[in-house]
Amino acid sequence: MSGRFVRLAEAGRATITLFVDGVPMRSLAGDTLMTAILTARASLRRSEFGGERRAGFCLMGACQDCWIWTEDGNRLRACSTPAVDGARLCTQQPATAWPTLS
Amino acid sequence: MADPVVAVVGAGPAGVRAAAALVAAGVRPVVIDEAMRAGGQIYRRQPEGFLRSYTDLYGSEAERARAVHDCFDALRDRLDYRPQTLAWTISDRRIFTSGPAGQHVLPFDALILCTGATDRIMPVRGWHWAGCYSLGGAQIALKAQACAIGRRTVFMGAGPLLYLVAAQYAKAGAHVAAVLDTSPVSASLAALPRLLAQPATLRVGMGLLRDLRRAGVPVHRGVTPMEIHGEPDHGVSGVSVRTSHGAILAIDCDAVAMGHHLRPETQLAELAGCAFAFDRMIGQWLPVRDADGRSSQPGVYLAGDGARILGAVAAEAAGELAALTTLDDRGHRVCETARQDAKRTIARARRFAEGLARAFPWPREQISRLDNATILCRCEAITVGDLRRSIAETETDEANRAKAFSRVGMGRCQGRYCGLAAAELISAAVGTPVEAVGRLRAAAPVKPIVIASGGRCER
Ligand SMILES: Cc1cc2nc3c(=O)[nH]c(=O)nc-3n(C[C@H](O)[C@H](O)[C@H](O)COP(=O)(O)OP(=O)(O)OC[C@H]3O[C@@H](n4cnc5c(N)ncnc54)[C@H](O)[C@@H]3O)c2cc1C
Numbered sequence: 001m002s003g004r005f006v007r008l009a010e011a012g013r014a015t016i017t018l019f020v021d022g023v024p025m026r027s028l029a030g031d032t033l034m035t036a037i038l039t040a041r042a043s044l045r046r047s048e049f050g051g052e053r054r055a056g057f058c059l060m061g062a063c064q065d066c067w068i069w070t071e072d073g074n075r076l077r078a079c080s081t082p083a084v085d086g087a088r089l090c091t092q093q094p095a096t097a098w099p100t101l102s
Numbered sequence: 103m104a105d106p107v108v109a110v111v112g113a114g115p116a117g118v119r120a121a122a123a124l125v126a127a128g129v130r131p132v133v134i135d136e137a138m139r140a141g142g143q144i145y146r147r148q149p150e151g152f153l154r155s156y157t158d159l160y161g162s163e164a165e166r167a168r169a170v171h172d173c174f175d176a177l178r179d180r181l182d183y184r185p186q187t188l189a190w191t192i193s194d195r196r197i198f199t200s201g202p203a204g205q206h207v208l209p210f211d212a213l214i215l216c217t218g219a220t221d222r223i224m225p226v227r228g229w230h231w232a233g234c235y236s237l238g239g240a241q242i243a244l245k246a247q248a249c250a251i252g253r254r255t256v257f258m259g260a261g262p263l264l265y266l267v268a269a270q271y272a273k274a275g276a277h278v279a280a281v282l283d284t285s286p287v288s289a290s291l292a293a294l295p296r297l298l299a300q301p302a303t304l305r306v307g308m309g310l311l312r313d314l315r316r317a318g319v320p321v322h323r324g325v326t327p328m329e330i331h332g333e334p335d336h337g338v339s340g341v342s343v344r345t346s347h348g349a350i351l352a353i354d355c356d357a358v359a360m361g362h363h364l365r366p367e368t369q370l371a372e373l374a375g376c377a378f379a380f381d382r383m384i385g386q387w388l389p390v391r392d393a394d395g396r397s398s399q400p401g402v403y404l405a406g407d408g409a410r411i412l413g414a415v416a417a418e419a420a421g422e423l424a425a426l427t428t429l430d431d432r433g434h435r436v437c438e439t440a441r442q443d444a445k446r447t448i449a450r451a452r453r454f455a456e457g458l459a460r461a462f463p464w465p466r467e468q469i470s471r472l473d474n475a476t477i478l479c480r481c482e483a484i485t486v487g488d489l490r491r492s493i494a495e496t497e498t499d500e501a502n503r504a505k506a507f508s509r510v511g512m513g514r515c516q517g518r519y520c521g522l523a524a525a526e527l528i529s530a531a532v533g534t535p536v537e538a539v540g541r542l543r544a545a546a547p548v549k550p551i552v553i554a555s556g557g558r559c560e561r
């Protein structure tokens with residue numbers, strides 16, 4: 001399987017490019033990071049507890065299953081963060097992360 | 103002296119109407135909302151630049167959606183609106199927020215909590231596979247991003263969102279593999295007299311079922327979920343359930359949208375010191391609220407689905423009512439007719455909600471049938487067996503002790519998605535009613551935040 005999400009409408013938006021784990025990925029202006037990644041891939045990250053792939057659950061910022069990071073270590077919820085052209089993201093926490101409180 | 107601070111948390115239908123009533127009385131409220139744009143869940147707006155019409159997005163509720171959006175847009179200059187801002191705790195009559203402008207501490211004189219709801223989840227074996235989403239999540243993918251969560255989606259659970267989101271998917275051209283409803287037909291029939299309290303809503307609901315049938319979507323009632331099949335790298339591959347006739351039904355799919363109606367987001371009310379009571383009918387703890395919208399804490403008011411799940415129309419009425427009561431308590435003159443109208447709307451919605459609770463019951467009995475390998479806490483992969491063992495070994499019969507021993511409810515979602523099922527599991531394991539198990543205590547921050555700076559106090 002390639003992407004998980006299927007676009008049903010609104011396909012005429014401008015394209016933008018993100019870099020996910022260093023790999024360029026084309027998506028559309030107005031996408032969340034989750035939509036951008038999951039229209040191209042089947043998952044966002046690996047669960048650090050069970051080891052299986054994860055792709056989010058609630059899409060409303062409540063479950064925290066969709067965490068990804070910017071290359072400089074800021075944690076983001078992919079479901080509630082808009083994709084911006086040129087953004088560089090990691091699906092694993094980079095070693096230089098800021099301290100976070102959870 | 104500075105003007106008194108009246109704060110509203112949440113800009114869904116309840117928060118928007120509360121803000122409007124405050125502004126109409128000459129108050130300039132602070133409106134704190136985590137979302138990017140106002141509207142809340144049901145009237146969630148698509149991003150700028152999307153072109154679908156109100157009818158495409160909100161169907162039968164298009165006019166109400168437009169009215170709430172227009173109302174808020176017209177208020178913008180008369181509010182201190184703080185979008186993308188999380189209220190992460192309340193302490194000593196101060197709200198602690200985190201947003202684009204950093205950390206803030208806002209002392210308040212009056213506070214109206216309109217925090218809305220999240221999906222209520224009954225775990226199923228395999229619900230941790232990638233491709234499994236909450237019903238609300240499946241709807242957000244469509245409404246806010248014009249996407250389906252998969253190529254073949256199964257909708258499983260019970261409640262109004264089950265049929266609503268499945269019908270919205272079918273209408274938008276997504277493939278709906280099946281609707282699997284855990285509630286039996288007999289329950290809907292028994293609920294009819296109460297559902298007639300809101301005949302228009304009932305008609306919309308029947309229309310959804312008709313749309314699904316016309317689209318050729320198989321609908322099964324009274325099913326018992328058995329497993330969401332899948333594997334670690336590729337996620338969901340199918341679902342199996344036992345039908346009401348006892349047959350095993352297996353359906354191939356790459357996505358599942360699941361849920362059993364909603365649960366209110368009550369953490370801020372709890373942190374603000376509001377008293378709670380157990381509601382037998384819906385089997386949940388709710389903040390205590392008087393008929394006018396006051397909580398047990400002076401100056402703290404409650405409205406919308408965050409206080410009790412009554413739907414969007416009642417949320418608008420409750421938001422307005424809570425604001426009018428706030429004004430009244432602060433010595434403004436308020437329109438008594440408006441208050442009475444709001445109360446009547448809420449009363450009708452309450453009767454309807456009782457109908458929904460009967461028509462689509464929370465399948466409590468399923469908890470005892472879950473096998474030990476089923477994941478209970480999706481955040482930290484804690485299984486049903488882990489919690490059962492922890493209960494037996496530590497002789498726990500209380501939710502917070504069980505949490506401390508097993509870590510269930512301590513993960514990133516802070517028990518939003520496992521807490522109700524965990525309470526049922528403890529109740530079933532020790533043979534006490536679920537209300538005796540207590541409820542998971544809310545902890546600050548109500549959601550994980552990135553601490554960037556110390557926090558600046560506004561006065
Ligand atoms: C995902 C989802 C989809 C739904 N779809 C429908 C539907 O299609 N039709 C229907 O009839 N009903 C739907 N419902 C039920 C619906 O939520 C209500 O009927 C209605 O939206 C309730 O309005 P409200 O103002 O009480 O809360 P909401 O509309 O949920 O608004 C609450 C707002 O508060 C904000 N908030 C919450 N906590 C905080 C905090 N700590 N800090 C800052 N902001 C906060 C949220 O971001 C949100 O914007 C849905 C519910 C959910 C959860």
Ligand code: FES
Pocket residue numbers: 056057058059060061062063064065066067077078079080
């Ligand atoms: S998917 Fe739940 S927080 Fe993003």
